[in-house]
Amino acid sequence: MRGARWQVASAEVPPELAGHYPVLMARIMAGRGIKTLEAAELFLAGDARLSNDWRLLPDIRPAMARIYRAILSGERIAVYGDFDTDGITATALMVTGLRSLGAEAIPYIPHRLTEGYGLKTDALKKLAEEGVSLVVSVDCGITAVTEVKEAKRFGLDVIITDHHLPLETLPPAVAMIDPRRVDSVYPFQDLAGVGVAFKVVEALFAGMGRPLPKEHFLELAAIGTVADIMPLTGENRYLVKEGLKHLNDHPSPGLLEIINMARLRAGQLDAESISWQVAPRLNAAGRLEHAIMGYDLLMAATPDKAKDLALILEDRNLERQRLTAKFVARAREQVLSGPLDPLLLVEDAECPPGILGLVAGRLSDEFYRPSIVIRREDGMATASCRSIPGFNITQAIDQCGHLLCHYGGHAQAAGFSLKTEDLPKLSSLISEIAAKEIASIDLQPVLTIDTEARFHEIGGNLFQILNRLGPFGEANRPPLFVSRCVTVLDHRTMGNAQEHIKMRLTQGGSVWEAVAFRQAEEMKKLLPGPIDVVYNLELDKFNGRETLRLNIVDFAAAS
Known part of the structure; x- marks a missing residue:
């Protein structure tokens, strides 16, 4: 996350966890509020004890x-x-x-x-x-x-x-x-x-x-929970962890076809697979046509029926990707054509209603501001909203409720509709609310880093141990490390536009392979170092070989 402010969690190890877990693992758990042996055991088990009455x-x-x-x-x-x-x-x-x-x-x-x-x-x-x-x-x-x-x-x-x-x-x-x-x-x-x-x-x-036959129910619960970006803590952790087991062991015919279409492998699916591969395909029909097709796929009883529906959804998903890229580019032009306001308000009468939220999400991610993307049609305006931490978009919309026909959502995502004639009042009022509330928010994203680590500390079986913290997702991200004064031994660019960079990094005699996606130009300015790097550990499975490497999230000249 380029341009983010780094915030490294405390290096303290809770006394109760010391000696029972590796130091880095104990620090990571402590930073996530897990500070006792009982809490650690329950979190790592992620079992039915997390299910409430x-x-x-x-x-x-x-x-x-x-x-x-x-x-x-x-x-x-x-x-x-x-x-x-x-x-x-x-x-x-x-x-x-x-x-x-x-x-x-x-x-x-x-x-x-x-x-x-x-x-x-x-x-x-x-x-x-x-x-x-x-x-x-x-x-x-x-x-x-x-x-x-x-x-x-x-x-x-x-x-x-x-x-x-x-x-x-x-x-x-x-x-x-x-x-x-x-x-x-x-x-x-x-x-x-x-x-x-x-x-x-x-x-x-x-x-x-x-008795509740949980298998298919948990499989569905896991997909919907991850897709709706709900925190993977508490009861959600149980639903997703158990649901992923069933999704990997014996997915329903419809979900098996999506897995095949996405070139995923049953047995290796995680929450990220749902977020980036499964959910967008299920969502695609509802974004452009009728969502009943996604429902029918989930309910398909035979592989033949499932395959026919999955092929249609695959086609719709490709169209969704094309439209998203087109309307994100148009929205960016609007945003960059004037001053960068605390709240981004964009209008596009041609943007399909099912794409509005995707465009708003991309704007919020890039510019780190709450975003509202609006479409006018037949005397009505429809909008999708996305927000940033610290600004509850639904509460802001609620203050404009007297102007709206329908509205609802969460702190970070919402939608509303109103008569077009009321749109100027709405735009003025919600911009005023946002300007007042966002004045106290630092409009620089924060990159929360779990712990500082030396290269020699992250080898061995640490990756396998850390995977016990999964499934990873909202409010339970993969652990982020920072290592300082790292030297780049060699590098090469990759990708059609040479936008990615693959490197070998060294610190204190330890050498690691690393990759930085979409960061080649910025990274080359600092080579050969020394640099500070923020990264996840990840397993690269290219060409059937499994190699543990660093996935570089951010970097800076060595401090």
Whole structure:
């Protein structure tokens, strides 16, 4: 992360961990708040002890009672999801769970382009006309006050399962299961939508005295949790760690086809594989067309059907990549055409709605500012937002709620829609809010480094030991080291544009191979050193050979 301010964690080793773990491992755990033997053992095991009691979820009892009644009386239940990977996996998980218990359950995922996010009155009315009497939402609904009121008017009962921030007023639903409710006593707030769905299904099976067949459910929970960038701590750590085991051992037909399309190998998948390969493919259909295709792939019962759907998703994903590159370039031009404001506001009427969030994310990553990308169409404006640590974008949007038709999200990612005529007021108000709040934020990204290390300390079996800290992802990143006064023995550039650089580095007699992606030009200015380098340890698997090397994240002239 070039241009970042380095922040190295304390080098202290907690007394309780000393002697039980290598010094570097103990320092890394301490920096992540793990300072006792009991906490270390629990974190490294990542087992079912991290799973919380479903009985603590708000409204779980009335939800169970209403679903059991629907099953016993043969009612038709609609599972109403979202069109991102979290929503698709949550829909597949809930439908599978309800059907396993004997329910007549059907999926409903809104069309991103024609319907938009969340519960919609027209869709609910259509479901009622088709004989649905109970709607169970997943990954949406907690802010749908008006829509749930309307649903009751035409005879629908609604159970909400969600993980987004509620408004002050809750919808008048039969039950609202959301660990982020202010009155919730559930110990872990950071479940994804699919994580909440998993807990509801777990409760339904337990209430009927039936063992939960966890394999496919955990596989789906892992994918949705990683894709929604939820912290891989607490209960999420258990869901993802166990889900990855099942995904590697015996993936469902649809997921096996995605693994094959991405040229991944079952047995070697990790959270990064989900983030960069699996989730984008599942997401691709919903970004450009209808997300039901991703759902159908997850539910595919045969390899032939799965392969046909995976081929279509592969094509959509390539198109998504092309469109993202195109509209990111256009957005960058807008940003660079004027002064760099605390909040980046970009408009592009041609940007597909499914690409808005990707563009906003790229802008926030590059310029380290909250970003809002807006599209106008037919008198309405739709926006996707991404933020930076320290600025809660959803709270900022909430202060503009009187101008908006719909909105919702997390601290770092959100979306909203409003009438185009109100867009100037919105732009002015949210820019004013951002300028005031961001004034106290250092708009220089911080690179949090776990520990300083000498080259001779990172050899041996340290890499295998550190892997016990995985799965790695949000709030549990791969360990970052800094080594100082390193000399570059030799180097060569790589890539079509020679933008990468491969090197041999030495410090105190120890020599390591290293690679710095997209940093060749900057690195060559400092060669042959000495330099300070920040890096992860990684296993390079090129041409069937496995070589442990340093993946250079940042560097500077030796201090």
